[in-house]
Amino acid sequence: MRILVVEDDAETADYVVRGLTEAGHTVDRAADGREGLFLASDGGYDVLVVDRMLPKLDGLGLVRALRAAGVRSPVLFLTARTGVGDRVEGLEAGADDYLGKPFAFTELAARLNALARRPPLSAEATVLRVGDLEMDLLKRLVTRAGQRIELQPREFRLLEFLMRRAGQVVTRTMLLEGVWDFHFDPKTSVVETHISRLRAKLDREGAPPLIHTMRGAGYCLRAPD
Incomplete structure (x- = not known):
């Protein structure tokens, strides 16, 4: 899979990128929301891993902008904000899954594989x-x-x-x-x-x-x- 990780915490990002690369995936990383939006806007990624709290453009704004532009790449929020309201807000913004920090890498990998197996969604009505x-x-x-x-x-x-x-x-x-x-x-x-x-x-x-x-x-x- 081709995966984009949008995460500003260097330690978390390195851990996720290294693990996904070792699993055979092609992984890019963005350190802020604007860079993530730029990289993901062509729809070329099989799945995105996005933090909620990002500099320049937060995760919710990033996902909303992608969905408004018609980008349907599956998105998994990987974040410490795990309250019910946070999860609902993330899913309603257009995310497909939600995993709280701290997390087990095996679960992250399994969730990403499950998202990649989903059939493509038709474009959301604008x-x-x-x-x-x-x-x-x-x-x-x-x-x-x-x-x-x-x-x-x-x-x-x-x-x-x-x-x-x-x-x-x-x-x-x-x-x-x-x-x-x-x-x-x-x-x-x-x-x-x-x-x-x-x-x-x-x-x-x-x-x-x-x-x-x-x-x-x-x-x-x-x-x-």
């Missing part, structure tokens, strides 16, 4: 659609019935989160974790305030509502009946 609502993830453009809707960055992230789960009930806790990266309840109305603002922008000029409050459960974005 345009989300729910009814007459459309979100272009690359252009950062949202339209409804062909009319452009201007959103603030947090509103865009909130809408993307809802559109990716269209037809499903999304709880307040899921929104706090997925949109605000809060792993606790801040006891504020931040979710309700942003939902209200988003509704006002989506449902203007008498358009049928898209975001529905599911009393006692959360919210659901769905196309009008």
